[in-house]
Amino acid sequence: MISRIFVSGLELSAYLGVYPHEQGTTQTIELYLEVETDDSQPPNGADCLDRTVDYDRIADTARSVVGARHFKLVETLAESIARRLLQLPATIAARVRVEKLDCVGGARSAGAEVVFHRTDVFCEVIDDEIPTVDTLSTDRSLLIIGGGVAGLTAAIWAHRLGHRALVVDPGPLLGGQLLAVHRSMPDIPAMPPLTGQQYRRRLLAHFVRSAGQHLPGRVISARCDSQPLVELEVPAGRVALRPSALLICSGLRRRQLRVAGEQEFFGRGILASASVDTFRFKDRRIVVIGGGDAALENALILADAGAKVTLCYRRAEPSARPQFATAVAQHPRITTEACCRVLGFDGAAELERVRIDRQGEQAMLACDGALVRIGWLPNSEFACESWRDAGGFLPVGPGFTVGNSTAVFAAGDITGPGYMSVVGSAGMAASATRAACRYLDAHATAEPPTP
Numbered sequence: 079m080i081s082r083i084f085v086s087g088l089e090l091s092a093y094l095g096v097y098p099h100e101q102g103t104t105q106t107i108e109l110y111l112e113v114e115t116d117d118s119q120p121p122n123g124a125d126c127l128d129r130t131v132d133y134d135r136i137a138d139t140a141r142s143v144v145g146a147r148h149f150k151l152v153e154t155l156a157e158s159i160a161r162r163l164l165q166l167p168a169t170i171a172a173r174v175r176v177e178k179l180d181c182v183g184g185a186r187s188a189g190a191e192v193v194f195h196r197t198d199v200f201c202e203v204i205d206d207e208i209p210t211v212d213t214l215s216t217d218r219s220l221l222i223i224g225g226g227v228a229g230l231t232a233a234i235w236a237h238r239l240g241h242r243a244l245v246v247d248p249g250p251l252l253g254g255q256l257l258a259v260h261r262s263m264p265d266i267p268a269m270p271p272l273t274g275q276q277y278r279r280r281l282l283a284h285f286v287r288s289a290g291q292h293l294p295g296r297v298i299s300a301r302c303d304s305q306p307l308v309e310l311e312v313p314a315g316r317v318a319l320r321p322s323a324l325l326i327c328s329g330l331r332r333r334q335l336r337v338a339g340e341q342e343f344f345g346r347g348i349l350a351s352a353s354v355d356t357f358r359f360k361d362r363r364i365v366v367i368g369g370g371d372a373a374l375e376n377a378l379i380l381a382d383a384g385a386k387v388t389l390c391y392r393r394a395e396p397s398a399r400p401q402f403a404t405a406v407a408q409h410p411r412i413t414t415e416a417c418c419r420v421l422g423f424d425g426a427a428e429l430e431r432v433r434i435d436r437q438g439e440q441a442m443l444a445c446d447g448a449l450v451r452i453g454w455l456p457n458s459e460f461a462c463e464s465w466r467d468a469g470g471f472l473p474v475g476p477g478f479t480v481g482n483s484t485a486v487f488a489a490g491d492i493t494g495p496g497y498m499s500v501v502g503s504a505g506m507a508a509s510a511t512r513a514a515c516r517y518l519d520a521h522a523t524a525e526p527p528t529p
């Protein structure tokens with residue numbers, strides 16, 4: 079039997095809104111909260127209060143979310159409450175309506191309503207639910223460097239294969255490049271098209287369900303003699319670890335142009351991100367530099383937000399996935415500069431022009447902003463020299479080991495797979511973890527890691 083349990087007209091004070099007058103001050107909101115429970119399953123089958131979802135618990139859950147922080151949008155607040163309600167026992171769906179009182183002239187209230195089903199989010203968590211550790215437990219013998227798709231998948235597989243793994247990543251957010259994928263990814267098998275954030279939340283929940291743990295820290299050196307030796311910078315200082323096996327999934331970071339004005343105008347016209355507060359780009363002239371996925375995706379985000387975008391890339395055709403190239407070619411607010419090399423950024427207090435070389439001729443592109451998305455570099459500076467190829471990637475052999483080591487493995491984009499993809503990183507991580515766990519099983523007497 080399905081039951082709907084609701085609390086209506088719950089009035090709370092909330093920090094909510096985007097306008098200046100809404101900052102640092104509370105306003106009254108009214109909530110309607112409803113959870114759908116499946117009474118055919120324990121614990122709700124028993125007729126006793128402590129085994130069901132009672133009204134106070136629903137209201138307290140909402141209170142704790144509302145009181146936790148400032149929310150810009152009522153939708154975000156409603157979603158956060160609904161996600162938290164879905165964690166109550168036997169809850170299969172949650173409906174949350176948030177109404178801001180007296181905010182629209184002539185109306186009692188205005189707001190938003192969301193409905194979430196457990197099947198939508200059963201596998202999603204929010205970041206503060208990820209277990210973190212600040213010291214290393216001695217029962218962990220597989221150390222994973224990097225908390226992107228490959229690293230998180232590796233932790234899931236290690237758990238499945240009977241090993242506990244620790245993921246070290248500077249954070250604060252895990253997910254790696256997924257954090258930069260703002261449009262839906264249409265190519266993940268048997269999944270609806272999800273944005274990087276949506277997919278990341280599912281992956282993180284799977285990681286948490288698989289007893290995954292995050293050690294916030296950056297690896298500064300890694301080598302291997304009889305056993306791997308890893309040096310980390312953690313918030314408390316530096317530590318050296320000797321895991322029994324090491325799996326490197328440290329992925330890629332953004333490449334810079336290294337031209338005049340790039341550092342000077344960063345934050346003064348050169349944008350860090352095009353996906354935050356996109357309304358500010360309406361009618362602005364933005365030069366986007368690069369021909370890969372990230373450049374084209376950002377050009378589309380900016381153009382959709384009303385910007386006039388000039389997309390500059392070095393080759394005759396962009397190298398991005400066809401879905402991006404087609405959308406860019408059809409977009410009325412994007413013009414392209416092919417075979418174009420950026421020479422520098424000019425302006426006074428703020429960026430005003432991008433200097434380019436257009437097939438041998440110098441030209442200026444007047445602009446209000448610029449975004450550089452010209453590819454990625456492997457995060458491998460910490461790795462032993464002999465593991466790296468000329469481009470800095472860590473190529474692996476058939477057993478997913480790097481260099482001559484039998485205890486050091488690598489997976490994901492850091493291996494230089496040619497075509498970077500979520501599925502490729504995850505698949506490779508699964509295979510590499512299997513190889514690492516076989517190694518661990520065969521060396522079960524290896525020393526535990528020492529802090």
Ligand SMILES: Cc1cc2nc3c(=O)[nH]c(=O)nc-3n(C[C@H](O)[C@H](O)[C@H](O)COP(=O)(O)OP(=O)(O)OC[C@H]3O[C@@H](n4cnc5c(N)ncnc54)[C@H](O)[C@@H]3O)c2cc1C
Pocket residue numbers: 223224225226227228229246247248249252253254255256258259260262263264265295296297298327328329330331371372375457460489490491492498499500501503
């Ligand atoms: C804009 C964009 C769109 C994309 N679209 C698609 C798509 O549609 N479909 C698709 O399949 N793929 C897509 N991709 C590619 C896909 O996102 C990546 O291939 C995949 O996420 C790579 O995962 P990874 O774990 O190998 O590496 P990364 O995601 O790069 O993760 C590496 C992790 O290692 C950590 N790290 C780095 N250095 C250190 C260190 N010294 N110590 C500790 N940790 C460290 C980083 O913090 C990071 O969390 C897209 C990528 C981008 C940027």
